[in-house]
Amino acid sequence: MAVHFFHTSDWHLGQFFHNHDREYEHAQFLDWLLEQIQEKQPNALFIAGDIFDVINPASSAQRQLYQFLADAHAIAPHMQTLMIAGNHDSGYRIEQVEPLLAKFKAKAVGVIQRNADNQLDLDRLLVPIYDAENKVIAWCLTLPFLRTAEITGLNEQTQNAQNAIAYLHQQLIAEAKRRKTEDQALILMSHAHMQGGETSDSERPIIIGHEEALSTALFDDVIDYVALGHLHKPQKVQHPHIRYSGSPIPLSFSEIQYKHQVLEVKIDPQAAPEQRLQLGSLLIPRSVQLHRIRGSLDEVFQQLKALPQGTVERICQRDYLEIEYSTDVPPPVDLRQQIEQTLPEQRYRLLRICRVYTPQEDQAADQSKIDLAPPTPDSLFKQLWSKMGYQPDASVERDFMQLLIEAQHSLEQEQP
Template sequence: MRLFHTSDWHLGQSLHGQERDFEHACFLDWLLGQLAARQPDVLLIAGDIFDTVNPPVKAQERLYDFIVNAHEQQPALTIVMIAGNHDSGSRIELPAPLMRRLRTHALGRVLWLDDGQLDAERLLIPLPDAQGNTAAWCLALPFLRPAEVTGVTLGDDYLRGIGKVHELLIDAANARRQPGQALIAVSHAHMAGGAVSEDSERSLIIGSAEALPASLFGPDISYVALGHLHKPQKVNGEERIRYCGSPIPLSFSEIDYPHQILEVTCEGEQLVSVETLRIPRAVELLRLGPEPLDDIALQLAALPDVDLLDDPARQPWLEIRVRLDEPQPDLRQQLETALQGKAVRLVRIGAEYAGRKAAGDDDSPLIDLERLSPQELFSRVWQDGFGNEVDAQTLDDFAQLLQQVQLEGEQP
């Protein structure tokens, strides 16, 4: 059996106000081509399908057009997609009955039966091979929110609740599978030891619990297809537990990420190989600086001029970071004038000021609020207001309140 592992599409994402629909369209066209050429049995989408819980109509059209096109092109293909922390679980599941006719399974939430048992049946998906025989079972684990894994039965310990869900689902899968059938988990989570992007991955911290242990996925699981972290990586060096990463750079901090999908091959219960398929980048991201303004001006002058025969939608996105001795009220105007006729699209200007300490201020560079998680921002405000670090209990209370607000915002 062969599977494609993808994640973190973030359809509908914008880069400092600029939509990325062209880049997503290029990726989905490329993915359709890879499906046609390599004919995998299964396509896994490990969460963060959309960038927001209320994605724009165009982003939803991209997803459903892709599913229809993939099914028409390859009728035997099974697609499994789960909700990530950026997604609304209920929105992901809303068209599920219709999508099942296209051999697509959409799982957004964990549900419990009236007797307090996990509804494991809906999270276990048979994966047929090219001959139509069940070669594996998929354990679908959408992003687990506190309300789904805590309560009267499981208690209030979030990590313990997550562990219980994994234990119950793996037990149910082992009870269902026959000898020779692999178990494939698809999950959206932050695993301990994973490298996090500088400014584009929303924190999954719940209270003081930041990352999940890889031991949740025991040796019974042949392969774990993870989503959430945008940098491709193995968890603890394990070949079978992997993040494939995002298909496009979602921030300037991801310029050097190798964007890819993974082709996973199993024979029976054994993982045979994991092959990298690199995704061509439709639009480059350029970051200049931080440098003094004069040096930045020289770099801008060296940028290529606009070629009228080139597609403007492929012009690189540009971030400029300037180091200044004093404020420059017309900084943007100076930079935009220098960029006239250049084949780039300016999306962000950042300024760092020297000499702040001499003026009686902190000598550290200005903080970009977009790069601070809500927990980090809360901690800084607490430190400034009370003169001491926030205690763990208060940070836990804040995190629970933040989760409650995010859940309320997900209601359609």
């Protein structure tokens, strides 16, 4: 029998976008998703990590998730919801509410655990998917964001992160093969950066064992579908059955052109190879638009005047606006005031005005962008490294990012 499920990821509930919360946009997405669940009645919903935007999400973000799970269970009581932790999530936090999740036929896998013999606890990572008659029709191999401390040191094959990742995949897939029958599908859900994946500027770097991207060679041919999370652009990775669903809303201006979607997947293990996997895209309506205006100051003001007019009463429903202008002379001191006076009232949220300095012909050809965005730990490290007189060194940068991730992991474990 075919298994029918939705693949989504990177919700980032609780995100603040230039100090504006996204609660309204997430609410619109979740309401839309409930409509799709009610109409399609899938066997399962997979959320492939980065459920929340931060490891300690606000109560309003947690309430959105749990209210959605309750509503989804009410309209599709047979549907299972399976979630994994991403690098933005606290794996321990999302697992703490397991009794609550069970009431909504939901499960969260946040961390890689070991059993009493210090071996990988594979039982927790292999989740059966049932049909309406309570028959197992598929197995989902769940791999949350893999942290070095959780997977290394098991045996001589796991002395470093890359070997440990390969060993974990091998052991998990081998156990899945032992359990599955010919009429059952195998689905692997993972939160990782795969080689060949296209990124945006809103994804936090993942570096594991000095290697940022993992190889699709980790996935055995027996896997029918790989449901990935982390990259926000919907895309396949080398093979049609290895997919990022992408984020449901644009999380930065670099994602304006993304076609945000939920993937609808059907797998019939007993069908002919060319008919075994059926993929469909459910395009998500964008409830709030993002506008990015670029050009000279004259061109910027022309584009501002051409923007859609009309009043939007609620601030949370107003479009976002970013302006990047080029000039070879100092801008007027009242530039922001001029821009705001040109815009229709109560329609846009002006988030950022950025100047790109355009040098004269007799000056250096390189352009330099002046931006007042707050520095990040990695950008500060690179600045200090340069000021100390050292040349750029990729291995040093990777070591620093590894230490940064481990420090963040330690903070997560200290969370109450």
